[in-house]
Amino acid sequence: MASKQLIQIKINGRIREAMVEPRLLLVHFIRSIPGLTGTHVGCDTSHCGACTVVLDGKLVKSCTMFAVQADGCELMTVEGLSKDGVLHPLQEGFKQEHGLQCGYCTPGMLMSSYVLLQKNPSPSEEEIRWGISGNLCRCTGYQNIVKAVQFAANKMAQGEKHELPNIA
Amino acid sequence: MSCRTSPEVGGMGHAIKRKEDLRFIQGKGNYVDDVQLPDMLYGQIVRSPYAHARLKGVNTEKAKQLPGVLAVITGEDLAKANLAWMPTLFFDKQMVLATGKVLFQSQEVAFVVAEDPYVAADAAELVEVDYEELPVLVDPHKSLDPDAPILREDREEKSNHIFHWEVGDQAATNKVFAEAPVKTKVNAVFQRCHPSPLETCGCVADFNRATGRLTIYLTSQAPHAHRTLFAIVGGIPENNIRVISPDIGGGFGNKVPIYPGYVCAVVASLTLGRPVKWIETRSENLQSTGFARDYHMTAELAANKEGKIQALRVKTLADHGAFNAAAQPTKFPAGLFSICTGAYDYPTAFCEVDGVYTNKAPGGIAYRCSFRVTEAAYLIERAVDVLAQELKIDPVELRRKNFIKPDKFPYASPLGWSYDSGNYEAAMKVALDTVGYDALRKEQQEKRARGELMGIGISSFVEIVGAGPAHTFDIAGIKMFDSCEIRVHPTGKAICRMGTKSQGQGHETTYAQIVAEELGIPAADVTVEEGDTDTAPYGLGTYASRSTPVSGAATAMAARKIRDKARKIAAHLLECSEEDLDWEPGKFFVKGAPSKSKTIQDIAFAAYTNMPQGMEAGLEAVDYYDPPNLTFPFGTYICVVDIDKGTGEVKVRRFVAVDDCGNIINPMIVEGQIHGGLTEGFAIAFMQEIGYDENGNVQGGSFMDYLLPTAVETPVWETGKTCTPSPHHPFGAKGVGESPNVGSPAAFVNAVVDALSHLGVKHIDMPIAPWKVWNILKEKGVVN
Numbered sequence: 001m002a003s004k005q006l007i008q009i010k011i012n013g014r015i016r017e018a019m020v021e022p023r024l025l026l027v028h029f030i031r032s033i034p035g036l037t038g039t040h041v042g043c044d045t046s047h048c049g050a051c052t053v054v055l056d057g058k059l060v061k062s063c064t065m066f067a068v069q070a071d072g073c074e075l076m077t078v079e080g081l082s083k084d085g086v087l088h089p090l091q092e093g094f095k096q097e098h099g100l101q102c103g104y105c106t107p108g109m110l111m112s113s114y115v116l117l118q119k120n121p122s123p124s125e126e127e128i129r130w131g132i133s134g135n136l137c138r139c140t141g142y143q144n145i146v147k148a149v150q151f152a153a154n155k156m157a158q159g160e161k162h163e164l165p166n167i168a
Numbered sequence: 169m170s171c172r173t174s175p176e177v178g179g180m181g182h183a184i185k186r187k188e189d190l191r192f193i194q195g196k197g198n199y200v201d202d203v204q205l206p207d208m209l210y211g212q213i214v215r216s217p218y219a220h221a222r223l224k225g226v227n228t229e230k231a232k233q234l235p236g237v238l239a240v241i242t243g244e245d246l247a248k249a250n251l252a253w254m255p256t257l258f259f260d261k262q263m264v265l266a267t268g269k270v271l272f273q274s275q276e277v278a279f280v281v282a283e284d285p286y287v288a289a290d291a292a293e294l295v296e297v298d299y300e301e302l303p304v305l306v307d308p309h310k311s312l313d314p315d316a317p318i319l320r321e322d323r324e325e326k327s328n329h330i331f332h333w334e335v336g337d338q339a340a341t342n343k344v345f346a347e348a349p350v351k352t353k354v355n356a357v358f359q360r361c362h363p364s365p366l367e368t369c370g371c372v373a374d375f376n377r378a379t380g381r382l383t384i385y386l387t388s389q390a391p392h393a394h395r396t397l398f399a400i401v402g403g404i405p406e407n408n409i410r411v412i413s414p415d416i417g418g419g420f421g422n423k424v425p426i427y428p429g430y431v432c433a434v435v436a437s438l439t440l441g442r443p444v445k446w447i448e449t450r451s452e453n454l455q456s457t458g459f460a461r462d463y464h465m466t467a468e469l470a471a472n473k474e475g476k477i478q479a480l481r482v483k484t485l486a487d488h489g490a491f492n493a494a495a496q497p498t499k500f501p502a503g504l505f506s507i508c509t510g511a512y513d514y515p516t517a518f519c520e521v522d523g524v525y526t527n528k529a530p531g532g533i534a535y536r537c538s539f540r541v542t543e544a545a546y547l548i549e550r551a552v553d554v555l556a557q558e559l560k561i562d563p564v565e566l567r568r569k570n571f572i573k574p575d576k577f578p579y580a581s582p583l584g585w586s587y588d589s590g591n592y593e594a595a596m597k598v599a600l601d602t603v604g605y606d607a608l609r610k611e612q613q614e615k616r617a618r619g620e621l622m623g624i625g626i627s628s629f630v631e632i633v634g635a636g637p638a639h640t641f642d643i644a645g646i647k648m649f650d651s652c653e654i655r656v657h658p659t660g661k662a663i664c665r666m667g668t669k670s671q672g673q674g675h676e677t678t679y680a681q682i683v684a685e686e687l688g689i690p691a692a693d694v695t696v697e698e699g700d701t702d703t704a705p706y707g708l709g710t711y712a713s714r715s716t717p718v719s720g721a722a723t724a725m726a727a728r729k730i731r732d733k734a735r736k737i738a739a740h741l742l743e744c745s746e747e748d749l750d751w752e753p754g755k756f757f758v759k760g761a762p763s764k765s766k767t768i769q770d771i772a773f774a775a776y777t778n779m780p781q782g783m784e785a786g787l788e789a790v791d792y793y794d795p796p797n798l799t800f801p802f803g804t805y806i807c808v809v810d811i812d813k814g815t816g817e818v819k820v821r822r823f824v825a826v827d828d829c830g831n832i833i834n835p836m837i838v839e840g841q842i843h844g845g846l847t848e849g850f851a852i853a854f855m856q857e858i859g860y861d862e863n864g865n866v867q868g869g870s871f872m873d874y875l876l877p878t879a880v881e882t883p884v885w886e887t888g889k890t891c892t893p894s895p896h897h898p899f900g901a902k903g904v905g906e907s908p909n910v911g912s913p914a915a916f917v918n919a920v921v922d923a924l925s926h927l928g929v930k931h932i933d934m935p936i937a938p939w940k941v942w943n944i945l946k947e948k949g950v951v952n
Contacts (some may be wrong), residue, residue: 023286036194037202040417042366043450047871050366065525078195093194095185102368102672103192104199104417136871138366139672140417141847142879144840168615 007071011036012080013079022068026060027051029067038078038107041137049135052108053077059115059134078107081114089152090114099148101139108135111148122153172685173753178234178692178850179685180899183836187692197415201447203372206515209238211446212288212435214278214295215456216270219864220305220525222319223269224298226278229384231294235354236287236439240295241279241432243267251839253322254401254431257298258501260492261322261644262530263427269302271319271490272529273864274455279432281444281843304527306866308464308487311524319490319525330492330523331669333501335583341518344479348470349794357911358543358595358931359527360462360487361452361856362874363535365671367417367855369457371430372446373437381408381645385433388413388699389423389669390709393646395701397426402434408896413699419535419671420848425458425497449466455869459528459537459858462487463543467508467551475559475566479516480582482547484524486532494532495711496539497641497648503539506583507632510548511592511802512570513588517582527864536848536909538633538712549914553626554930555920562609563918564600567628568593578895585632587800588894588902593830595890596804599826602888603806610910613739616926619952621811623923628804629911633903634717638794643708649794650718651705652726654683656787658776661693667707669699669721674837675715679723681833683901686727687734688754688768705790713903716833717894724898729789733775737787738766740780799894799902803827805846805911807919816942820883825912829904830893838904839887845908846885851877851908853916855934924948 004019011034018033030039030053039062042050046064053062054076079111081088090113093099100106109132116131123131128149129142137145173179191197228240238278244253253261266277278295282288303317310316311328318326345351372385382404388394391413399406416423433446448457464485472477482825486502488494502521509517523532534540556566571592572579579587608624615622638647651667664679680694698704707719731751738756739746742764749756757765766774775787808822825842832838855875859867868874893900913934920936921929927948932940945951 019284028285031202035204036195037199038197040199040367041201042368042417043871044869047448047876048450078193082194087193094193095189096838098186100189100192101417101674101840101844102366102418103188103197106192107195110193129882133878133880136366136876136878138364138420138848138876139844140252140840141843141845141880141885143843143885146879 005068006104009070010074012076014161016097020067022066024067025063026030026065026067026070027062036077036079040107042104042141047136049108049112052111053133054111054115059112078110081110085091089155090149092155093151097144097151099140099145100152105135105137109137109145113152116149117153117156172940173688176473176752177688177690179681179753180831180833181680181835183690183834184677184681185209186674187675189841199367199415199417200370200372200385200387203414205372205374205443205883206935208372208445209281209283209440210285210288211429211436211444212280212292212454213237214280214292214430216273216275216299218270218299218301220302221270221299222302223266223689224300227296228278230296231280231291234287234291234294236283237280237291239281239436241265241435246435250437250745251431256491256493257495258492262491262493263642264431268321272527273866274452275593276428276456279436279511281436281440282622298843301677306526306528306860306862306864307727308485308524308526311526314949319527326928328525330488330525331501332520332522333520334520334859335506336518337516340516341479341481344516345468345470345481348478349473350471351468351696352551352558352880352929353466353468354551354554356465356547356550356931358461358463358465358546359934360459360858361535361852362459362858363420363422364454364874364876365418365420365422368450368453369423369427369429371433372443372445374443375437375441377441382434383410383412383583384432387416387423389419389671389711389746390707391699391701392667393643393708394426396646397644398434407409411701413669414648416501416669421460421534421711422458423671423915424533425493427457433540451870454858454874455866456529458493458531459489460531460533461543465543465547467547469555471555473560475555477512477514477570479514482508482519485522486521487526487528488521488523488532489526489528489530490525491530492532493530496534497635498645499640500539503534503814504632505540505544507541507585507630508544508548509583510545511572511579511630513572513576514584520581528860534712536845536906538631538635538906541631542910542914544912545631546914549627549629550917550931553918557925557930563626564605567596567626573799585728586797587898588797589628589892590630590802591890591892592628592802595802595826595828597822598888598890599804599806602886603808603822603824608808621813621923622907623809623919623921624918624921625807625917626804627915627918629803630800631796631907632800633906633909634712634795635712635714636718636795636798637797646708648708649792650707650714650722651790651792652719652722653705653790654726654730654788656730656772658773660689660772663695663697664723665704666696666698666719667705668710668715670710673710673715674834678718678833678837682723683727685753686724687730713906715915716901717799717897717903718793718795720901721898722791725793726789729791730787734768734771734786736783737771737774737779741766741770741774753771759902796896799830799897801827801902801904801907802830803907803911805915808916809919809923811923811941813945816945817937818936818941820850822886823883824886824888824892825908826888827904827907828890828892828908830891830897830902833901841905842887842908843885845906846912847877847882848909849912850883850916853913853934853936855935
C-alpha cells in the first residue's frame, strides 16, 4: 500500500482536503470525504455514467479517475446544480417532463446535459441523444430525458437567466 | 375516463408531476450504498473462477493477517451454524458460501470483512482456494443425457432434472393435431438475460448488541417477505428484525430474491456487533444474481386452411442454472407461462415444461414480467406470425380472425385462466391506423421490388398480472395479498403506508392520487411511505405488475373505510342522518341542499375534536386486499424496420405501442413506464444476452459485453391507448409496468423476420445482432 497523500479538491465551490491513498477513486472521494452521495456507482467498466461529474469544465466519469489526479481541480457534482434553493432549468426540466424514474442515473444525466448545454445551447434531438450517450438509463427509454433537456434549453434561451455556477 | 377531481386535488387521470423527483434531481436520494453508519465495516465476496470444481481447501490465513481485516467467513464456518445453504424461493436450496464444490462461475466461496472496502478487496485476493476442475455442463439439452455429470450431489435424486410441469388436455390436443389440415411449428429460444437495474444489489446489516435488534437496509422489492425469511432461516425473532428498503435504483425482478451477500453481511454483523455493508459490483451483479428467461421453447399450432386456430401445443426446456432460484408462486413451477394461448379463441391446448440444472448462475426470476409471461407472449406471437406466413395470410388478418371477441369476457382460456376483460381488435385498430399499415405494406412491396429490406412486425399480447388471489397464489407460503394503511391527521393531511415498494414506478405520487380520488384530499397533502417493515403494513412487495392491482386496490378500500366513518361524522356535524348525505370527492353534502356540507378536512378535524358520542377518535383504516382474480392488460404493438444489407444492421424506423391497462391513475407515469419497458424489450430483442462458453465462462459478465442501449440506439416510441376497465378491480385499473417488456420482443422479431420472409426466413433467435442478419443474407445469396 502506497503512502497517503494530501490532496485538495474544490467541490461545488468548497475546498475539500484529505489524506488519501493514491488508489482511491475520485467517486469514492466525492461520496465519502464531503459525503456527497448524489454521485452514484452503477458499473465497473465506465459504461454507465452514473458517476459523471464536471471537472474543470469537462465531463469525467469519476469511477475512472483517481482522486489524486483531481488534486487542485474544481469539480461540480449534482449537488452544485441548484443555487440558493432555486432549481437549475435542467432539474426543472427533468421533473416537468418525467425525465426520471428510479433516479439512480439522474445525477450523471444532469451533469452530461449541463455540459452539453454549455457547449451547445440549442441542441437538436440527435445532438442531445449523442450528448447523453455516455449515460445509461434503465427506466425511461431516454425519450423524456431528451424532452427534459429541450425544456431546459428553451427555458435558458428565453432569457429566464439562471445564474450558472462558475465551473471554469 | 374523464377526471372526477380538479387538477389541484389531483385524483385519478391527472398527469401530476412526481412528488419523489425533488430529492432525486438534487442528488438527495437515499439508496442503500448511501447509508453510512458509525463503525461500519465492509464485506467483499471471494468468487469461483470455475464453473464446476471440487473445493479442496480454502486457506484464509494470509487474508486474516492483513491489517484492517476483521473476519474471513467460509462455507465451512457457515455450516457450523447450519447456514451454508439457504432455501430459494422455489423449493430448492442454494449455497450461501460453497462447501464441497462450486457449481457456477462467480459462485460465492468466502466473505471478507474489513474496516475499509479497499482493504476488503485486497484481503479477498489473499484468500487461497484450491480447486479441482470437474466436467462442465452448459447446454441444457445435454442435462438429461446419460453421460451428463450430476451437478447436485446434495439432492437425493441423482439427476439434473428439477421438475416436470404440464397443464391442459394432452389427449384432446394430440387428437386435434392428428386431424388438423394445417400444422405449424416454431422452435424459439428466449435467451438468458439479466434485468441489470442501474443500482446493483447490496445491503447494510446492523446488529445492535445493546438492543438485540437487527436492522437491514436492503435493495429489496419485497421487504416484508424478506424480513419473515430472515426470521425463519436465521432463527432471529421477527420483532427483532427491521428491514428498510430505502430508495431503490431500479429492480425489474432482480431484487426479489435473497442473495448470499445479504446473508453473509447479516452473519458478519451478528458475529462482530458492528454494521456491515456489502455492495456488489456490476460484474458480480451480472454474473451471480437472478437471471431471467433461458427458455428453450417449441410451439405448434393446429389450424384450418383459412387460418382459424384449433389448438396449441407447447414443449419447453427451462434452464435454471445451478440452483432453482426462481421467485414465483409456489403452485407454478413455470410461473404463469400458461398464458401462452394468447389473445386467441380456441378450445384446446397443452403445455409442458421441464426444468434442468446446468453450471450457470442460479435464477429464473421474472424480469419486468409477471412470472414467465414474457416468454409466453413472445412464443404465441411468434407462432401466430409463422402460421400467417405459411398460409400466406396477412398477420393482421390472421390475428383478427382468431381474437377473443369482446362479448366473450370473462373468457375461460383452455389452460385455465379467466380473462377479466378485453377488446383486442379495438386496440389493434388504433395501432394500425396510427402506423398507417396499408401504406406501409405497399411501401414494402415497392422496396422489395427494388431489392431493399423492410419489415413490419405485429404483436397483440395479453398479460396476466396482479397476483393473488390468495387461494391460488403464495410466495414461500405467504399469500399474495397486499396492503395499505391510511391515517388522516387532524388538519386533513394524510399518510399512507403500503406493503409494496417502489423502485422507480412513482408510488409516492400514484398512491396519493388514489387517496385524492377516494377522499378528495389533495394528492399534495398525502405522504406515501413504503419499505420500512417497522411502520408499514405487511405486504408481498412490488413485482409482477401487482402494485396497482393489489396495493392500489387496498388503498381504495382503506379510503372507502375512512369515508364510511367520515359519513357518520358528517351526519353528526350536519345534524342529519347518514342516508341524507351525498358524497363528491372532498365533501359530504345534504341531498338537495348542497350548501350544507362538510369537507373531508372539516370531518378530519372533528374526528379528533368533536366526534359523535361513543365513536372512537381518529380517522384511519387499513386494508389487506385479496384480489378476486388477476387482471389481463393487453395491447397491440407495431414495429417497422429497415435492414442495411451491407452490415446486417436493423434500424427500427417506427414503433407504435397501443396499450390497454384499464383506468389510468397518472397518464404521464403510465407513458413513462411504457417508454422504459419498450426500451428493455428492444434491448432484449437486439442486444442483451448472458452467454456462456463451453467451459462455463460468462460471456456477458460486465457492461463491456452485456450490451445495453444508450439514447443513440434507442428508437423513438409512439404510444396510444384504449381503455377497457377491469370489472373486478375497485377502480377498474390493471397493471402496466411490464406490458411493454412483455409485448415488444415479438414485435421486433416479427418485423425482422417479415423483412426477410420472402427469402424463406421463418425465425431468428434473439438477440438479433447484425452478424446474425448478415449471415442469413449471405446464406440466402442476397450479399456476397
